[in-house]
Amino acid sequence: MASVTDLRRFPGFLAITLTCLVVLYAPLIVVAVYSFNASTSITNWGGFSLTWYVDVFTGPDAPKFQRAAINSLIIAVCAAVAATSIATAAAVAMTRAGRFKGKTLSFALINLPLMVPEVVTAVASLVFFSAIGFTTGLLTILVAHIVFCIPFAYLPISARMQSIPDTYEQAAMDLYATPRQAFTMVLLPLMTPGILSGFLLAFIISLDDFLITNFVKGAGVETLPTAIFGSVKQGIKPNIMAISTLMLGVSIVFVSLSWLIGRTGQNKK
Amino acid sequence: MASQDIAVSVDQVVKHYGNFTALHGVSLDIRESEFFTLLGPSGCGKTTLLRAIAGFESVSEGHILLKGEDLTGLPPHQRPVNTVFQQYALFPHMTVLENVMFGLLRKGWSKVEAVRRGQDVLDLVQLAEFAKRKPTQLSGGQQQRVALARALAPRPEVLLLDEPLSALDLKLRQSVRSELKALQRETGIAFIFVTHDQEEALTMSDRIAVMSNGRVQQIGSPKEIYEAPVNRFVADFVGETNLLDVEIASIDGGTASVVLPGGTPFTCPAATVLDPGRGHLSARPERIRITAPGDAHLDAVVTGHTYLGTDIQLQVRLSDGEVMSVRLQNSETTSVPEVGQTIGLQLEEGAARLLAD
Numbered sequence: 167m168a169s170v171t172d173l174r175r176f177p178g179f180l181a182i183t184l185t186c187l188v189v190l191y192a193p194l195i196v197v198a199v200y201s202f203n204a205s206t207s208i209t210n211w212g213g214f215s216l217t218w219y220v221d222v223f224t225g226p227d228a229p230k231f232q233r234a235a236i237n238s239l240i241i242a243v244c245a246a247v248a249a250t251s252i253a254t255a256a257a258v259a260m261t262r263a264g265r266f267k268g269k270t271l272s273f274a275l276i277n278l279p280l281m282v283p284e285v286v287t288a289v290a291s292l293v294f295f296s297a298i299g300f301t302t303g304l305l306t307i308l309v310a311h312i313v314f315c316i317p318f319a320y321l322p323i324s325a326r327m328q329s330i331p332d333t334y335e336q337a338a339m340d341l342y343a344t345p346r347q348a349f350t351m352v353l354l355p356l357m358t359p360g361i362l363s364g365f366l367l368a369f370i371i372s373l374d375d376f377l378i379t380n381f382v383k384g385a386g387v388e389t390l391p392t393a394i395f396g397s398v399k400q401g402i403k404p405n406i407m408a409i410s411t412l413m414l415g416v417s418i419v420f421v422s423l424s425w426l427i428g429r430t431g432q433n434k435k
Numbered sequence: 436m437a438s439q440d441i442a443v444s445v446d447q448v449v450k451h452y453g454n455f456t457a458l459h460g461v462s463l464d465i466r467e468s469e470f471f472t473l474l475g476p477s478g479c480g481k482t483t484l485l486r487a488i489a490g491f492e493s494v495s496e497g498h499i500l501l502k503g504e505d506l507t508g509l510p511p512h513q514r515p516v517n518t519v520f521q522q523y524a525l526f527p528h529m530t531v532l533e534n535v536m537f538g539l540l541r542k543g544w545s546k547v548e549a550v551r552r553g554q555d556v557l558d559l560v561q562l563a564e565f566a567k568r569k570p571t572q573l574s575g576g577q578q579q580r581v582a583l584a585r586a587l588a589p590r591p592e593v594l595l596l597d598e599p600l601s602a603l604d605l606k607l608r609q610s611v612r613s614e615l616k617a618l619q620r621e622t623g624i625a626f627i628f629v630t631h632d633q634e635e636a637l638t639m640s641d642r643i644a645v646m647s648n649g650r651v652q653q654i655g656s657p658k659e660i661y662e663a664p665v666n667r668f669v670a671d672f673v674g675e676t677n678l679l680d681v682e683i684a685s686i687d688g689g690t691a692s693v694v695l696p697g698g699t700p701f702t703c704p705a706a707t708v709l710d711p712g713r714g715h716l717s718a719r720p721e722r723i724r725i726t727a728p729g730d731a732h733l734d735a736v737v738t739g740h741t742y743l744g745t746d747i748q749l750q751v752r753l754s755d756g757e758v759m760s761v762r763l764q765n766s767e768t769t770s771v772p773e774v775g776q777t778i779g780l781q782l783e784e785g786a787a788r789l790l791a792d
Contacts, residue, residue, distance in 0.1 A: 337524035341538030
């Protein structure tokens with residue numbers, strides 16, 4: 167592959183690559199490294215310490231962050247379950263119903279939340295909730311999260327569905343399974359890796375969301391990202407870096423799991 | 436034939452897909468305990484017909500009867516027929532035994548009985564020791580036998596097989612043919628076998644229906660299909676043949692007098708009632724004798740040889756430019772004419788037939 171089209175031989179390839187990597191990941195590395203700083207300063211290194219991790223769980227801000235973390239988890243779990251269920255139904259319909267009128271339109275509608283600027287969705291959700299008199303609080307956050315999590319759950323599930331030929335369900339029905347049994351006993355187990363992968367992706371997207379949450383949350387209701395933002399407004403303390411690093415860790419674990427599960431499912435035919 | 440001896444009766448079945456008609460009023464009867472093959476090129480409607488019997492396709496017109504009962508409108512899971520799929524469609528998340536038991540449990544068998552029957556059927560296909568494996572851990576030939584066991588376990592009235600050998604390599608395919616035929620005799624279940632491979636059809640079937648363009652061209656035993664094809668399509672699709680353009684002098688019943696290229700008169704069986712005029716004579720390459728030129732049916736020049744192992748195939752050209760093949764058995768006593776040599780070709784009288792177009 168060492169032909170003239172080899173990307174690595176383009177002039178400036180190394181410089182561009184390094185710039186991109188630095189811009190993308192240097193801030194994350196700085197935050198992660200300084201979360202282990204013994205000093206209260208956020209710029210001077212004062213030696214390795216776990217002080218700020220202890221502070222997150224026992225310090226003066228601990229109750230606030232715990233409350234916010236619990237809210238985030240509740241919302242992420244509920245939103246991921248609901249979005250995954252809806253996305254599974256959508257993926258089955260889109261790949262098994264054959265050609266139907268409005269198929270392209272349906273596909274566009276399912277994936278639209280990926281394309282609409284998030285701030286627009288946030289404003290629209292807020293306006294909509296207040297127009298119908300829906301009191302903002304945990305429930306409004308949940309509803310908004312379900313909506314924008316659907317396309318994220320849909321993508322891995324539908325990718326999985328497309329690799330499952332419909333002869334499996336036909337074989338099940340040929341062997342006296344009702345359509346419902348063919349779905350639950352054959353199709354659903356085969357879809358499981360895609361569904362799990364979609365669930366994990368939806369979960370992490372919900373856990374990380376700030377913009378929409380900040381618009382539709384009620385007064386006094388905080389999720390982890392909004393609590394962190396609120397705290398940062400009063401000055402950056404090293405405990406924020408510890409929380410951020412913890413969240414980064416959780417995200418990396420979940421995204422890796424999602425990818426691994428999706429991959430094992432595809433290897434085994 | 437009494438109607439209780441018919442396993443499946445296909446009656447005037449028509450299938451439209453939008454503007455395309457896949458089946459044009461197909462009628463055929465499949466007898467009890469018969470190995471029946473639907474043979475034809477891809478797109479001829481054979482798979483559509485099989486899927487209509489299984490219940491995966493609805494029929495636009497006509498009826499399909501199973502032991503006299505109309506299946507029209509019944510969903511696949513209510514039809515007492517089972518299918519061996521082309522790619523087997525074994526459930527990858529279940530073991531071999533669980534796959535085989537699937538149909539039994541859905542039919543309401545108890546777990547104990549289903550396990551026993553499952554093991555018996557796996558014994559039948561010589562896979563008992565693989566019961567606990569997952570299908571992906573088996574070879575292609577083993578998977579094919581699991582698919583057979585799974586479809587046979589619920590004792591279907593009819594077994595449908597959709598090109599089940601096409602995914603196997605050649606050597607395996609040949610040994611599986613005889614196993615499949617033996618299994619059919621042993622179980623006594625009517626098999627409906629779909630294939631585009633004429634050799635498979637000829638070697639395994641009791642009867643064959645040759646299909647093309649959504650129509651049945653001919654139904655008959657392998658011998659009838661091969662030796663007495665009714666038209667050009669059947670003669671050409673099943674086996675190899677030479678189709679000669681001849682002038683029809685007269686037809687009397689099943690016998691025709693024709694004039695061969697080169698002017699020699701020839702008498703042969705005729706497929707159906709044909710109008711006088713021009714027609715096609717089918718002569719199988721292995722039913723042509725080589726003689727001295729001059730007083731043979733046809734004179735030809737040898738243009739090439741192909742070595743086939745058991746046979747040697749000669750390419751020859753007639754004086755009018757038409758090309759034919761002739762097969763000679765490969766033995767020590769066979770004398771093979773050289774390229775460029777002029778030879779005489781003698782057609783076997785009963786083996787060459789005048790065909791409808």
